[in-house]
Amino acid sequence: MRVLIVDDSVVMRRILEQALRHSSLGLREVLQAANGVEGLAALERATAEGDPLDLVLCDLHMPVLDGLGFLLEKQRRKLAPNVPVLMITAESGDPEMLEAMKAGAQGQLSKPFTLDEMERSVASVLHHVA
Amino acid sequence: MDTAQRLDLPSASNSASPHGPIATRWIALLDDTVDEVFEAMLRRRCTIVEEAPPSAAYISAKILFSGTPDGHCVVQASLATASRLTGALLGAEDDWGDKMIDDAVGEMCNMIAGGWKSRLETFMACFQLSVPKLSRGPARHALGHARLATRRLYAFDDSVLEVTLSLN
Numbered sequence: 443m444r445v446l447i448v449d450d451s452v453v454m455r456r457i458l459e460q461a462l463r464h465s466s467l468g469l470r471e472v473l474q475a476a477n478g479v480e481g482l483a484a485l486e487r488a489t490a491e492g493d494p495l496d497l498v499l500c501d502l503h504m505p506v507l508d509g510l511g512f513l514l515e516k517q518r519r520k521l522a523p524n525v526p527v528l529m530i531t532a533e534s535g536d537p538e539m540l541e542a543m544k545a546g547a548q549g550q551l552s553k554p555f556t557l558d559e560m561e562r563s564v565a566s567v568l569h570h571v572a
Numbered sequence: 573m574d575t576a577q578r579l580d581l582p583s584a585s586n587s588a589s590p591h592g593p594i595a596t597r598w599i600a601l602l603d604d605t606v607d608e609v610f611e612a613m614l615r616r617r618c619t620i621v622e623e624a625p626p627s628a629a630y631i632s633a634k635i636l637f638s639g640t641p642d643g644h645c646v647v648q649a650s651l652a653t654a655s656r657l658t659g660a661l662l663g664a665e666d667d668w669g670d671k672m673i674d675d676a677v678g679e680m681c682n683m684i685a686g687g688w689k690s691r692l693e694t695f696m697a698c699f700q701l702s703v704p705k706l707s708r709g710p711a712r713h714a715l716g717h718a719r720l721a722t723r724r725l726y727a728f729d730d731s732v733l734e735v736t737l738s739l740n
Contacts (some may be wrong), residue, residue, distance in 0.1 A: 451682075453675040456662055457613070503703065532686025533701065535694070552690070553683045554612035 444493065446473045448481035448512060449501040449530065454553075458499055458530070458560070465561045467568075478507025482515055485522045495525050497568065499551070502531040502538055510538055513545035526567045595720050598692075602737055605687035606726050613683065614660040614728070621725045624732035627651070631673065631708045633681035637689075639699030643720075643739035645688065646713045647681040653731035660729070678704035684735060 445462055449455050459472045473488070473495070475481040481500065488495045502509040509529055516522065526548040531539060534552040542550075548570060551563040603620065610618040627650030637643045649657060651673075658668045658676035668676075681704045689697050715721040718738035726733045 451675050451679050452672060453658070453661055453679050460663065505703075532682045534686075534690040535697070536686075553679075553686065554609045556612045559612075 443468050443496045444471045444473070444488070445469065446475060446481060446484050446488070446495050446498045447500075448475045448478065448484075448498060448504070448509070450476050450504040450506075451501070452476075454501065454530070461557050461560045462564075464557060465564070467561060467564055476506075477504045478509065478512030478515070481512050482507075482519070482521065485516065485525070489522055494522060497564065498525060498527040499564075500527050500529055500547075502529050502536060502542060509547075510542050510545060513542055513547055517546050526570070528563060528567050595722070598688075598720070598737065598739075599722055599724070601691040602684075602688050602722075602724060602735065605684055605691060606724070606733075606735060608687060609680065609683045610726070610728060614657070615663075616660065616728055618726040618728040618733070621727040621732060624725050624734060625650075627653075629708060629710055630712055631677055631706065632713050633674075633678045633704040633706050634713075635681050635685040635704050636702040637685075637699040637739070638702065641696075641739040642699060643718055643737070645681060645685040646734075646736040646738075647677060647684060648713050648734040648736070649677060649731070651708075653733060656729055656731050657733065674706045678706055680733070688737070 447455050447458050455474050462469045462472060473484050475484050500509045500512055513527060528549045528551055529539060529542050529547045530551050532553045539550055549563055549567045551560060610616055629651055630648050631651060631654045632646050632648035634644055634646045654673045654677050655668055658673050659665045661676050685701050713736055715723060716738060719740050721738040723734060723736045
């Protein structure tokens, strides 16, 4: 599984990467991006290289281009339409999550999370897409 | 006089001084949130303590609440504690640079403020959270003159993390 992590926090990107590597999800590679613009570029590159991603973990609140902006642009450009996006948020009732779901997010992972919770959220999103 | 006592709220931790039911509930929710963050992300328990050792320098992350109520949440630690916190979050000891440590303290504030807000009843949570603003300096964060303010001290691994909640 190839996963793209889009988060402005270096610490959170490392935590998510470690959690994915320790999980039973069959991780092959992790790509990282610090904001929505970099995330879109990574999606484009992966598609152009013929090695598409399997999942995007995307923070909702980021500078430059936030999670909602990333989703809307991904949708507008019809970029990797089959690659699901799991939003990461620190606030479980974040009102922007509703907009994110309308914009194509497949699920939400609220911080803090345990390894089990992360694995279940990822598995649920991948199962839904399949 | 400690500002928290002037506002008739518990100062550092389990004070016996009386305080209103809303403040009591909000503090309990804060403790619950911090507990969850420590268990889930740092994989360790924390305990509430009365005092934190003084430090020559502190790093703090502040998230503003805009709306009703308005106020802020501050997570503050000595540089040594912040470094241990970073190691605990990342599951490894290392000589973490300033950027990683700032990021870690910011993320803690993010999770605590977000988690606390998520626990409030919907009608009491009509406010937006800002991104964390980091700062370093010699002085501990002052409680100020908010209508409700509390400073809680959470001990872990011989370190103490301070969390301040101020609401107007």
